[in-house]
Amino acid sequence: MNENIRLETTYYANGQVKEKLTRRGGRLHGPATSWHPNGTLAAQGEFRNDEREGLWQWWTPQGVLISEGYFLDGRIEGRGSEWYASGRLLEQCTWKDGEPHGLATEWYEDGTKKSEREWFEGSLHGRVTEWDCFGNVICEADYLNGDELRCLRPLLREVG
Incomplete structure (x- = not known):
């Protein structure tokens, strides 16, 4: 084994492998x-020169995948996804150089769409649409480089 390479293992107080x-x-x-104290997988990925590289994934102590993303030189790149602990999709976003870039979509836990946002290099840029939990549009706005240009549909409905 190359003496320049060292494998490190850390443990919880109960003797379970931590990392x-x-x-x-x-x-x-x-x-x-890394693992949760109960022994289930917590996170997995790879480093290159102290930076995250490639696919990284994170799980709940119950073993449910809750987040994954691809990294390049320590910055998230491409599609990143997050899930509720129930396993249902929470959010998907496209990233460029560690900043949101492109379409980001978020859902309520029942699968109903919650929002869509267009990003450009970390700033809102384009249409933003939000829905209530019943699927009704509650807000639409257009953005340019992070500045709201116009609100097309503000919250008009009264609950009750």
């Missing part, structure tokens, strides 16, 4: 895995 990391030359470099 396994790979270091090269003192820097995080290689597979990284």
Whole structure:
């Protein structure tokens, strides 16, 4: 084994493995895995020169995938997704250089669409639409470089 590469394992007080990391030359470099105290997988991915690289995933203590994203040089890149603990989709967003870029969609836990937002390099840019839990549009607005240009449909409905 190359003496420049070191595998590290840390443990919870109960003896359960908490984390396994790979270091090269003192820097995080290689597979990284962590577990919840109950022994289920908590997170898994890879580091390159102390930065997250490639696919990273996170789970609840019950084993449900709640988040995943691809990383490049430590910044999230491409599609990232999050789920409710129930396993239903919570949000999907496209990322560029660690900033939201493109369409981001969010859902209520029952699967009803909650919002759609257009992003450009980290700023709202384009149409933003929000729905109530019944599927009714409650707000629509257009943005340019983070500034609201016009509100097409403000919250008009009264609940009751």
